[in-house]
Amino acid sequence: MHAPREVSAPTAPAPWQRTALGANLLSPGGGLGVTIFEEMTTLAVQTGAINLGQGFPDEDGPLEIREAARAAIAAGANQYAPGKGIPELREAVAAHQQRFYGLAPDPATEVVITTGATEAIAAALLAFAGPGDEVLTLEPFYDSYGAVIGLSGATHKTAPLLAPDFMPDMAALEAAFSPRTKIVLLNNPHNPTGAVFPREVLQRIVELARTHNSIIVTDEVYEHLTFGVSHVPVASLPGAADRTITISSAGKTFSLTGWKIGWLTGPEELVAAARTVKQFLTYSSGTPFQSAIALGLGLPDSFYEGIAASLQQKRDILSEGLRAAGFDVFSPQGTYFVNVDTAPLGITDSVDLARRLPALVGVAAIPVPVFCHEEGAQRTRSLLRFAFCKKDGVLHEAAARLASLSGRL
Known part of the structure; x- marks a missing residue:
């Protein structure tokens, strides 16, 4: 035998x-x-x-921001920052959200400083998505989204953006949601298409997320780079605040992409979960840059x-x-x-x-x-x-x- x-x-x-x-x-x-x-x-x-x-x-980027970083280095700001970021920058991020959008995150519990927006996205996705879950993005999508979704073990679902204006195909978007949609990951203003989604499109996405009990993670790094239209933060829309993590960074706004200073804001329980993952990715970074970006966020409207x-x-x-x-x-x-x-x-x-x-x-x-x-x-x-x-x-x-x-x- x-x-x-x-x-x-x-x-x-x-x-x-x-x-x-x-x-x-x-x-x-x-x-x-x-x-x-x-x-x-x-x-x-x-x-x-x-x-x-x-x-x-x-x-x-602006000379005054670069000089502030030099001054911080000279003053000895060269060791680890607190894991969630220096208080000065967390307060500046909260003040920025209030100033431009009427949002009021608590800098102590609802703001975390990250190593660029890329780390913030990774921390948010890895905190909530895993095997058996689905993460929904619009398509085309920034390449790091697919990478981190793949790393998480979740399934990447997409809904198309259609030329010439690259607005979502709303029927396809609605069909892409399912009971397994754990996260809706949005990029607005949108890379690579340059689209800026209007309030009614974003509100419909919020409604769909609420129906399917999905978390919204929104990448808004181009928030100040719009032409003739206003940026609408998803978190400012009715029904969105309690399920939305908002991400942005200094790189695009201040032309300081190599500094890798980003942040995420949102309700305390979501931010705490993302912070738990983030602290084992880089813990903290860019200590002298953090106070310089705090100065930058306070620059005048001009x-x-x-x-x-x-x-x-x-x-x-x-x-x-x-x-x-x-x-x-x-x-x-x-x-x-x-x-x-x-x-x-x-x-x-x-x-x-x-x-x-x-x-x-x-x-x-x-x-x-x-x-x-x-x-x-x-x-x-x-x-x-x-x-x-x-x-x-x-x-x-x-x-x-x-x-x-x-x-x-």
């Missing part, structure tokens, strides 16, 4: 593989790829192209109005070149990204064009399909995203280079 043959159970994906798969970094064969940002940056360096792919400014006006001008400079190139341009209402459709040029594969663009005209961009699952990637297969958070001279040069594209194809 033959001995029984042992059959190995299928190997479950390791946490790192779930993370990579969620961020579209894992090939069907299990190979690990690089992020599209790394790939496009490498191509830009190799070709000498202007890098309009990754969204970071090429100018530093500063906040000025950054939006400046970015709107930059948007228009780049958009002119993109139209001259022959693209359909979807003018954003917020963020510092503009999306285009390559189809008018007879090109339906934006990933391929993104890889050729640095050598063709000396400009690098990011293909939108990389921010999507398979079906969404098909829907957005001809879309490209360009960042316009650059000096005016750089944008004028990029616009001139792009205008020559149709003749080079």
